[in-house]
Amino acid sequence: MNSEQKLEYINKHIGVYPDFPKKGILFRDIFGALTDATACQYLKDVLLEHVRKTNPDIDLIVGLESRGFLFNLMLAAELGVGCAPIRKKGKLPGECVSVEYTLEYGSDIFEMQKTAIKPGQKVLIIDDLLATGGSLSAAIELVRKAGGEVVQCLVVMELAFLDGRKKLDADIHSLLKY
Numbered sequence: 001m002n003s004e005q006k007l008e009y010i011n012k013h014i015g016v017y018p019d020f021p022k023k024g025i026l027f028r029d030i031f032g033a034l035t036d037a038t039a040c041q042y043l044k045d046v047l048l049e050h051v052r053k054t055n056p057d058i059d060l061i062v063g064l065e066s067r068g069f070l071f072n073l074m075l076a077a078e079l080g081v082g083c084a085p086i087r088k089k090g091k092l093p094g095e096c097v098s099v100e101y102t103l104e105y106g107s108d109i110f111e112m113q114k115t116a117i118k119p120g121q122k123v124l125i126i127d128d129l130l131a132t133g134g135s136l137s138a139a140i141e142l143v144r145k146a147g148g149e150v151v152q153c154l155v156v157m158e159l160a161f162l163d164g165r166k167k168l169d170a171d172i173h174s175l176l177k178y
């Protein structure tokens, strides 16, 4: 099975919920795919294939709470690098950098530990979905504030009609576009 066929299979298993969590939002639920054993395997395959093909020079994977965490340890372990979290406010101990942001259906504060990134480390940021780009934009800012260099941002799904990538000054990659 090639990567396009695997992506088609994954796409069929992603849940689609109108008006969640707010009226007018079409929610794309990655967890819907994860209950299927084959979709789990294919997600791992296509993400790794993508990173190996684009071959970014990276030292660290940074995953966004919470759905980004589904992928950051897996990618880090397979690629032989470390991983670090960006979390919603108040969850991380020690000194943190923080950024307020808005997303498609709300707003929040993201934080990252100052010690998570060694000066100049090259970072790949991973998340499940790019919508308005508010979350990824905040993540890029935090990685830079913490002393890292953003080499690539990777998401499984991109809501391309929202044009979120327009506000992101980094290399953005997505596997499924809507």
Ligand SMILES: O=P(O)(O)OC[C@H]1O[C@H](OP(=O)(O)OP(=O)(O)O)[C@H](O)[C@@H]1O
Residues within 6 Å of the ligand: 064, 065, 066, 067, 068, 102, 103, 104, 105, 127, 128, 129, 130, 131, 132, 133, 134, 135, 136, 164
């Ligand atoms: O491009 P944006 O408009 O910023 O939206 C994208 C973000 O929204 C969702 O996360 P959410 O904040 O709902 O939290 P979760 O991952 O903890 O479910 C999704 O997992 C992305 O992280």
Ligand SMILES: Nc1ncnc2[nH]cnc12
Residues within 6 Å of the ligand: 025, 026, 027, 028, 029, 103, 104, 105, 129, 131, 132, 159
């Ligand atoms: N439409 C959507 N579906 C799932 N997660 C999201 N995060 C922001 N917008 C979203």
Ligand SMILES: [Mg+2]
Residues within 6 Å of the ligand: 064, 065, 066, 067, 068, 127, 128, 135
């Ligand atoms: Mg999220």
